Amino acid sequence: MAEAQTTPRKRARRSTATSRKLEAARERLANQLAEERQREERIKQALRDYMAAGEKIAVAENACEEKVAALTNRIERLREQAREKVAGAHAQQGRSALAMHEAGRTVEQVADLLAVSEKKARQLIAAGRDAAGQAVAAHQVGSVAGVIRAVPYGIGEGA
Known part of the structure; x- marks a missing residue:
């Protein structure tokens, strides 16, 4: 048997125009992929x-919140200090109104001197009495505490 001789087939050569089109398509594809x-x-x-x-x-908001919290605390401390000062000033006004009243002025006269209503004058005088009472009580507690501390040990034992 005779074997059929097969010769390698030569690939058909592309035309220059086809090669250029193929190369242009490859280049467009490469450009598209790069893009x-x-x-x-x-x-x-x-x-x-x-x-x-x-x-x-997030960092800026956290920093802001921390600063706001610190300032809020400071504001609260300032408000508390202001309340204490105002309370002290009100107590002083009350003591002053009480001093006028105890010096022989009537409630009406105290109100006229202070340019307030009689009701307000009564309130101030009452507040002055309260403030004076608190000051006396605080002084007495301090005096008693001083006396208790001053008593030496052993006195009154076994006598």
């Missing part, structure tokens, strides 16, 4: 920038 990679990289970078900005926002 796609660049777009994806821009998207990744934009996402990284977005996340970094989000972290900066």
Whole structure:
């Protein structure tokens, strides 16, 4: 048997125009793929920038909240100090009104001197009595405590 001789088939040569079209198509595809990679990289970078900005926002908001909390505490302390000063000044007004009243002025005269209503004058005089009573009580407690501390040990034992 005679074997059929097969000769390698030669590939048909492409025309120059076809080769140019194929090369242009490959180049367009390569350019498209490169552009796609660049777009994806821009998207990744934009996402990284977005996340970094989000972290900066969180840090700034936390710092702001800490400062606001500190300032709020300071404001509260200032308000408390102001309340204490005002209370002290009200007590002083009351003691002053009481001193006028105890010096022989009537409630009407005290009200006229202070340019307040009689009701307000009565309130001031009462507040002065309360303030004076508290001051006396505080002084007495301090005096008793001093006496108790001054008693030496052993006195009164076994006598």
